[in-house]
Amino acid sequence: MAIRQESVHRFSGPASSGRELFFARRSFIHLFRPAAVLLLTFLLAACGSPLNNPYPAGDKGRNILYTSFTERPKHLDPARAYSSNEYEIIAQIYEPLLQYAYLKRPYQLEPLTAEALPIVTYLDKDLRPLPDNAPEERIAYSEYDIRLRPNILFQPHPAFAKNGDGHYRYHAMTEDELSEIRTIADFAETGARALTAEDYAYQIKRLVHPQLHSPIAEMMKGYIVGLKETGERMAKDFEARSDKSEFFDIRGYAVEGVEIADAHRLKLRLHGKYPQFRFWLAMPFFAPMPWEADAFYAQRGLIEKNITLDWYPVGTGAYMLAENNPNRRMVLLKNPNYHDEFYPAEGEPEDAAKGYLKDAGQKLPFIEKVVFTLEKETIPYWNKFLQGYYDASGIASDNFDQAVQFTGQNDAELTPEMKAKDIHLETAITTTIFYMGFNMLDATVGGLDEAKSKLRQAINIAVDYEEFIDIFINGRGVPAQGILPPDIFGHVEGKDGINPYVYDWADGAPRRKNIDAAKKLLAEAGYPNGVDAKTGRPLVLYLDTVARGPDDKSILNWYRKQFAKLGIQLVLRTTDYNQFQQKMLNGNAQIFMWGWNADYPDPENFFFLVYGENAKVGKGGENAANYKNPEFDRLFERMRNMDDGEERFRIIQAMQEILRHDSPWLFGYHPKAFSLHHDWFRNLKPNLMANNGLKYRRIEAEQRELKRAEWNRPIYWPLAAGSGLLVAAIVPAYSTYRRRMRSTAL
Numbered sequence: 001m002a003i004r005q006e007s008v009h010r011f012s013g014p015a016s017s018g019r020e021l022f023f024a025r026r027s028f029i030h031l032f033r034p035a036a037v038l039l040l041t042f043l044l045a046a047c048g049s050p051l052n053n054p055y056p057a058g059d060k061g062r063n064i065l066y067t068s069f070t071e072r073p074k075h076l077d078p079a080r081a082y083s084s085n086e087y088e089i090i091a092q093i094y095e096p097l098l099q100y101a102y103l104k105r106p107y108q109l110e111p112l113t114a115e116a117l118p119i120v121t122y123l124d125k126d127l128r129p130l131p132d133n134a135p136e137e138r139i140a141y142s143e144y145d146i147r148l149r150p151n152i153l154f155q156p157h158p159a160f161a162k163n164g165d166g167h168y169r170y171h172a173m174t175e176d177e178l179s180e181i182r183t184i185a186d187f188a189e190t191g192a193r194a195l196t197a198e199d200y201a202y203q204i205k206r207l208v209h210p211q212l213h214s215p216i217a218e219m220m221k222g223y224i225v226g227l228k229e230t231g232e233r234m235a236k237d238f239e240a241r242s243d244k245s246e247f248f249d250i251r252g253y254a255v256e257g258v259e260i261a262d263a264h265r266l267k268l269r270l271h272g273k274y275p276q277f278r279f280w281l282a283m284p285f286f287a288p289m290p291w292e293a294d295a296f297y298a299q300r301g302l303i304e305k306n307i308t309l310d311w312y313p314v315g316t317g318a319y320m321l322a323e324n325n326p327n328r329r330m331v332l333l334k335n336p337n338y339h340d341e342f343y344p345a346e347g348e349p350e351d352a353a354k355g356y357l358k359d360a361g362q363k364l365p366f367i368e369k370v371v372f373t374l375e376k377e378t379i380p381y382w383n384k385f386l387q388g389y390y391d392a393s394g395i396a397s398d399n400f401d402q403a404v405q406f407t408g409q410n411d412a413e414l415t416p417e418m419k420a421k422d423i424h425l426e427t428a429i430t431t432t433i434f435y436m437g438f439n440m441l442d443a444t445v446g447g448l449d450e451a452k453s454k455l456r457q458a459i460n461i462a463v464d465y466e467e468f469i470d471i472f473i474n475g476r477g478v479p480a481q482g483i484l485p486p487d488i489f490g491h492v493e494g495k496d497g498i499n500p501y502v503y504d505w506a507d508g509a510p511r512r513k514n515i516d517a518a519k520k521l522l523a524e525a526g527y528p529n530g531v532d533a534k535t536g537r538p539l540v541l542y543l544d545t546v547a548r549g550p551d552d553k554s555i556l557n558w559y560r561k562q563f564a565k566l567g568i569q570l571v572l573r574t575t576d577y578n579q580f581q582q583k584m585l586n587g588n589a590q591i592f593m594w595g596w597n598a599d600y601p602d603p604e605n606f607f608f609l610v611y612g613e614n615a616k617v618g619k620g621g622e623n624a625a626n627y628k629n630p631e632f633d634r635l636f637e638r639m640r641n642m643d644d645g646e647e648r649f650r651i652i653q654a655m656q657e658i659l660r661h662d663s664p665w666l667f668g669y670h671p672k673a674f675s676l677h678h679d680w681f682r683n684l685k686p687n688l689m690a691n692n693g694l695k696y697r698r699i700e701a702e703q704r705e706l707k708r709a710e711w712n713r714p715i716y717w718p719l720a721a722g723s724g725l726l727v728a729a730i731v732p733a734y735s736t737y738r739r740r741m742r743s744t745a746l
Helices: 002-011 015-047 084-090 175-179 197-206 217-221 227-239 291-297 300-304 378-387 397-403 416-420 450-462 465-472 515-524 550-564 577-586 604-610 630-639 646-662 701-711 717-745
Strands: 064-069 098-100 109-111 119-123 141-147 258-262 265-271 319-325 329-334 369-374 392-394 404-406 412-414 423-429 432-438 477-479 503-506 509-512 540-545 569-574 591-597 665-678
Touching: 175 300, 197 227, 197 258, 197 265, 197 291, 217 227, 291 300, 378 392, 378 397, 378 701, 397 404, 397 416, 412 416, 412 423, 416 423, 450 515, 450 550, 450 646, 450 665, 465 477, 465 550, 465 665, 540 550, 540 577, 550 569, 604 630, 604 646, 630 646
Parallel strands: 064 369, 540 569, 540 591
Antiparallel strands: 098 109, 119 141, 141 265, 258 265, 319 329, 329 369, 392 665, 404 412, 423 665, 432 591, 432 665, 477 665, 503 509
């Protein structure tokens, strides 16, 4: 009995002791709950997407391109947009008549919505046709005859939606209807219609619309016959309106040089001969604009909600803008109405080996959705790229050494870390030049006499741009041998393309002349060892620049050292950009730094930068050096409107020789674009002229999902170890507590 009684007391005990044991067991369970939750989370994560995936689960495995933007585009209206971040969006949506061949180099135009390249006819002042080889002075007009492809539709859009009676559903919305609209996606109905020649004519008139202020309006007024006069009539009528907020319908205005021959044929007449006009026909300025979109977006209630053409474009392109939230993301969706277009079957000889022709003949576009996410900082973007959450990336200076290394031949290649991830590097020399210019009106560094040319040549040798490229831009550039970048007609590679006043050809490559050669030229110019032979005073030169931040100090010091190699003292004069521009206009700068990026891939777009009639001083042109050589100007005037061919090529080489000898510029360098992309992102051949490249790209979504899972596999052991330590700490404590409770009960 005694033993039995002891057992009863031990396990039942007083009521108070029983409650304490119950709560102790509950506390024990609560302490174990975090470990159980962690274990469950691990098991669920192993079966689903990586824990750090920033995208919705519904996007898994879909054919979506993920990229970013750092600043919202200011304009998405093709009459106003003129910056790279704007073109990145609208070039996928709007389709001008022509485009650049995606794979071919040098860059060349091909039809887009046009059936063929324009037929150009030259006319005399009486509108009589002239032969193609007619002298330029006889050509009063150029006529471009363009026929459109049939069966091209605009994207689905509420501007085209109609009621049963044929009237436009949303062109005159009531306040009640507008109250339910917040974004373009809130419209219940959409419509579409076929593209016509009238849509291109309408857009040309929009270039001189009094409310739009197109950046190319003044230029095109000088070329398109009658556009200036039409713009003046439109401006006068607009100012006479009592309510300027109402839709200003420009359909009734005619332009003499814009003829609609039929629904699919357009004729454009220009003053004189201007062959570069064909390049403008490949830019969004000349994309089609349906009048319905203008009328739809002119409603005051929509403007107040920021539902405008500048925010939601309407085009015939491969994509349409479905979401525009500049504080978060922008989304392009595949246009369901997109016409037949196929991946190119021709390119450069090495394109097949590089895999660029694998999709030849396949219908475009390949990607169904493009998501642009706001990323203001480079480090988060870079980390997400390495995790596989962005498909491509540029290379910031902070990440360059992690991504790229240089071989003994100074060729760039990926680091082992990047190769292990099967990341690819694409490089392309841009159609850009950064140069140091001399004011040719200056008494010391200007002038065309031989002594002044030798002074500039000496400086050209001394300023070592190979060193500049290595130190300051991570090797991302090539020294310029003349004014033309690669892939521009007239540019020559190899021995025949070097600047012989600055370089020698040695061991199959250009080699900068040594400093002794520069000192010899300097002495012949009248400045032995950097001293003026006439006055005995050191030569002091002045560099005007807007570079004055802390990051620019090392660059400016480098320039001082380059001039000091010749004994020349370089004085820096820093100003803000507005003051700098005024100095340039007045001709008060002696030496300056500037750059130019091509509007279109034609040598005229570079040589005009040193054409005498374009001088900055007195004419306000782009010739910042105020260079004027009569022979060069004569050749330029002959070359600028010529078609590409042997004669034009020979003239270009003669012009390059004149510039190299006179040295109004230190030609500086052409930047080299570096970009990275994952192996699942295909068809990324760099094309610096084609802005509509997204339709050619391909995503291998299944491969991407596998790599994301591999690279973002959760590391469980630290958490598991922590849970184990937690259990190890709890069990002894619980055992001690239980013994105490038993002892108390007994």
